[in-house]
Amino acid sequence: MILWGRPSSVNVQKVLWALAELSRPFEHRIVGDKYGGTDTPEFAALTPVPRVPVLQDGDLALWESHAILRYLAGGVPPLADQWMEYATSSLQPAFIRLFYERVRTPPAKRQGNAAELEAAFQAGLAPLEWQLEKTSWLGGESFGMADIAAGAMMYRAHDMGVSFGPEVARWYGQLCERAAYREIVMTSYEELRG
Ligand SMILES: N[C@@H](CCC(=O)N[C@@H](CS)C(=O)NCC(=O)O)C(=O)O
Numbered sequence: 001m002i003l004w005g006r007p008s009s010v011n012v013q014k015v016l017w018a019l020a021e022l023s024r025p026f027e028h029r030i031v032g033d034k035y036g037g038t039d040t041p042e043f044a045a046l047t048p049v050p051r052v053p054v055l056q057d058g059d060l061a062l063w064e065s066h067a068i069l070r071y072l073a074g075g076v077p078p079l080a081d082q083w084m085e086y087a088t089s090s091l092q093p094a095f096i097r098l099f100y101e102r103v104r105t106p107p108a109k110r111q112g113n114a115a116e117l118e119a120a121f122q123a124g125l126a127p128l129e130w131q132l133e134k135t136s137w138l139g140g141e142s143f144g145m146a147d148i149a150a151g152a153m154m155y156r157a158h159d160m161g162v163s164f165g166p167e168v169a170r171w172y173g174q175l176c177e178r179a180a181y182r183e184i185v186m187t188s189y190e191e192l193r194g
Contacts (some may be wrong), residue, residue, distance in 0.1 A: 001026040007054030011065040012053040014152045020180035074092040080139030083146035095153040106194040132167035137152040151175045
């Protein structure tokens with residue numbers, strides 16, 4: 001398998017993390033953003049969207065990080081799938097808006113609405129709090145792809161000073177106990193600072 005994508009991308013981190021948890025060997029090609037390589041004919045043959053990650057497995061080229069997670073897991077149970085969809089449709093967009101305002105955008109160009117964006121992201125965490133009051137992990141009693149899909153953004157959220165409710169804080173603590181999370185996700189994102 002070949003994974004295309006820079007390790008500073010939260011979406012690439014999900015796949016790197018999943019590959020590590022599954023102990024799957026792969027070749028890593030670092031492309032995207034300042035590393036370039038997503039505007040080549042070779043990359044365009046893999047995906048119509050010049051974005052990372054892309055996972056190549058033989059003749060298969062898969063993009064969309066959560067589709068890749070499902071593929072690597074050989075499918076996911078419905079509860080995990082639901083939380084992966086929630087991460088895609090609601091939680092990550094709110095996180096990205098906050099991350100762009102706080103980190104990606106140069107100070108002179110910021111909108112000045114970080115507090116509002118942080119409140120919106122925190123509102124997005126409320127459903128996770130509800131689930132985590134019932135189960136140890138997002139998808140149930142064992143760690144799985146939903147935790148990777150939603151958990152990958154939590155280090156940067158925590159690092160930006162977002163406060164978590166008690167169950168989300170417990171879950172985040174569990175993520176931080178995982179070696180792959182510490183090695184892949186809890187890493188510097190300084191290269192992304194605007
Ligand atoms: N929905 C896609 C989003 C992919 C995406 O937006 N990737 C970003 C990095 S997080 C990207 O490729 N940005 C441009 C680049 O790095 O060149 C997924 O989950 O894989």
